[in-house]
Amino acid sequence: MYQRLITRRYLLSKVMPLLAAVAVALCTGMVLIVWSVMGGFLTQLLASGKSLMGDVSITIPVQGIPYYEELIDRLEADTEYVAAATPVIQTLALMNLEIGAPPADVILMGIEPEGYDRVAGYYDLIYWRHIDKPLRKDKLGIDMRLAHRNPGDPLYGPPGSPREGLRTASREELDLLYERGKAMGVLDPASNEIMPAAVVGTMVTKFNWRRPEGFIEPGRGLFAPSRTITLTVLPMSDSGVMIEPEEATLPIANEFSMGVYQVDSKYVLIPFALLQKMLKMDQATRVDPDWQPGSVTFNADGTTSFNTGTGTTIEPARATTIFVRAAEGVTPDQLDERVEQIFDAFYEEKMADHYWRPSTWRENTVFTWEQEPNLRFFIAAVKKETTLVLVLFALISLVSVVLLFSIFWSMVSEKTKDVGILRALGASRMGVAWLFMRYGLLLGLVGSIAGLALAYLIVTNINPIHEWMGRALGVQVWDPSVYYFMDIPNKVDPMRALLVAGVGSLSALVGAIAPAVRAAWMDPVKALRFE
C-alpha cells in the first residue's frame, strides 16, 4: 500500500524523475528512430528490386532470347512455381526532350503493360492518376500534386474556376492520364489512332521536384505528360555488330514512380513491340548465310539434287529478358532453381544450335532480383552498411541502458535517507526494494510511452523535417542519389515499437534493481545518517 503512495508522490514531486523520464523517452525514441529509418531503408530496398523485375529474371543481353513466347508459355504452365512471366527488352538509349535540354542517357525498357503489371505491379507505379486518399495539406479536397500548375497548359482547367489559384486536373483528366499510362498509348486526334507513347520515371525529365509534404509535383509550365520525348537506340546484330541508330519521337503518356531514385531518374518505359522493332529484334526474314545457290547434293539413294530456295531464313523475334513472378508461397530462390531447369531444357531444344552458351550461364542468365548484376553490388554494400548501423544501434542501446542505470543509481542514492526512515517504521527489505523497482518500472513505462510518441512523430514527419532542415539550415543529410530512395523511410513498425518500449522499460527496471537492492540491504542506521 505504502509503495503505491510513495511511488506516485516520487513521480510527481521533483524535477529528477521528470529528467529520468525524459532520458528514457530520448533513449527509446532515438533507438526507434534509428531502427525505423535504417531498417525501413533495407526493407524498402529489398521490396523495390522486386517491384522492378519480379522475383526472377532470364537475361541474354545482346543476342536476346528467341522463341520467348514459347518459353513464357512453358514457364506459366508450371503453376506450382510460376504466377506470371512477361517479356522485356532492356537497352541503353539517348533521350532528347523537346524543350532542348541536353541529351541524357537512359535505360529504355520495352514492356507489355498488362504482363508487366501481372509480374511487377506496373499499374500501381503509374504516378498521374486519381488518388483516393487525400494528400497532406489537401484541405480543399484537390490533388495537391497539380495545384501549382501552369494556367496556360492545355491539361489544366480554365482560369477563374471555383478553386481559384489552385486549379488542378479533374478526376476525368487524371483517369485519362492513368488509362494512357496503362495502355502506353495516346489517341492521335488527326488519325483517330492510338499512338505508342512513353512512360518515364518521375525524375527522368528533371521537370518535377519533391515537395516538403512528400509528393512530387511538376515545375511551373513543365508537365511531362503534355510533352514528347525522342529516343535513340543502337540496334545490334545477334553477333554484337552495331547497325544503324534508330530514333523514335513519342508522346509521354504518363510518369511512373517506384520511389527508388536510380530507377525513377533513369528508366523510360515504351511498348515492347516498338522497342523490339527499333532494335531489330522482331521476327524478320534475313539472308541465310549458309545458303549456296546452285550447289549439288548427292543423295544416299544414288540420285543427285540441286539446292534451290530463296536464300533467306526466318529469324524469330527476341526479347532480352523475361521477368518471372513466383507463385504464392514460393521463395525467389526456389523459383530461381525451377526457372533454371525449365530454361535449360528450352535452351537444349530451341537455342543450342544457334546460340553460344557460356559455361557460367547459370549465374549470368537466370537470377533472382537480388543477384541482378546492377543491384547485386549495391545490395551487398547496403547490407554491409546496415550491419554497421546495427552494430552502432547495439552500442546506442547499450549506452542507453548504462545511462538509465546511472540515473536510477543516483536517484535511489538520493533517497537513501527515506530508506532508513521506512526501515525504522518497520518496512521490510523486500518492501523497500519493491518500492524502488516499482518506481523504476513506472518511470521506464512513462518514459518509453513518451519516447514512442516522440519517435512516431519524428519518423512519420521525417521527410518534411528533412526538407525543412535543407531549406532553413542548408543541411541535406539524405541525398536520394546516394541513398537510392526518393524519401527517407517513414514507417514505424508496431512490433519494433513494442520491443523498444519493452527494452526501455526493462532498462529502467534493471537500472533500478541494483540500487534498490543496495538500498534495501543498507544498514538502516547508516541510511538515516546519510547526507
Added chain:
Amino acid sequence: MTTTHHPPTAASTAIIEARSVYKTYTLGKTKVPVLRGASIKVDAGECVAVLGASGSGKSTLLHLLGGLDRPDDRAVSDNDELTDGGRVYFRNEPISSFGPARLDQFRNQSVGFVFQFYHLLPELSIVENTMLGSMIGARKHSRAEMKARATELLERFGLAARLAHRPVELSGGERQRVAIARALMNQPDVLLADEPTGNLDRKTGAQILDALMELRERFKQTMVIVTHDAATADRADRIVRLRDGRVIGAGESLHSDDD
C-alpha cells in the same frame, strides 16, 4: 579471559531492557567502541531519560533498543573477559532471536521512533507521513480508518489546519509534532525519542517536551528520551547517565509516584 553470558532474570518487570550491550563501529581501519557493556531497564509507563555528552553512545543505545541495530556478537569487557556483546529484551524476549519479519513487525508495532531531525518524507503530506507506519504494518485497518486516526492525532498536536501541507511548509516544532504523531500511530509499547528537542529553539523545545510529558501523564506512554540537555532529562521519571559507552551510577528517580 573468561566468557560471560547475560541470561535474562526471571520474571523481569521491564517492558524493554538492554543488558550489558557492546557496540563497536569500524571507521576505516579503526575500531571505535561506542557502547561498553551498557544496561538499561525500562518499566511499562515509565519515562526514562538517557543523558550523556555527544559521543557517549546514547543514540546507539536507543537504536539497539528499537531493533534498528544489533549489539556486537562478541566483545571484551573491562575485566578483559570475552563476553557475548549483550542482549536487548522486549517483554523478556531477546529481540536478537527475532527473524527479519518479526523484527520488522517489532519496529512497526511495538516501538515508535522520534528523531532529532524529524525524518519526514518530503514528498508526502503530513497526514500521509503520519499514516505511513500504519500503511507499512499489517493491513488490519482500512485507509479511511488510518486517515481518521492520523487526523485525530494531528489535531491533538494542534495541526488540524495543516493536514495537507508538506513538511517543508512547516516550522521545526510543527515537524517534530508530526514525527511524534507518526510514532504514536500504531500505539507502540515504547516511544523512543532521540534528541527530540535538539534541533529546536528553547521555547519550541519546551513545547515539544510538554507534548511528550502530556502523553506520559494522560496515556502512561512508556518513553525513552535520549538527550544531552540536563533540563530536558529533568522532566523524565528517571535519568540514566552514559559516559564513554558505560552507564554511570544507578538510574536516579526524579519523581515520586505522587508527582
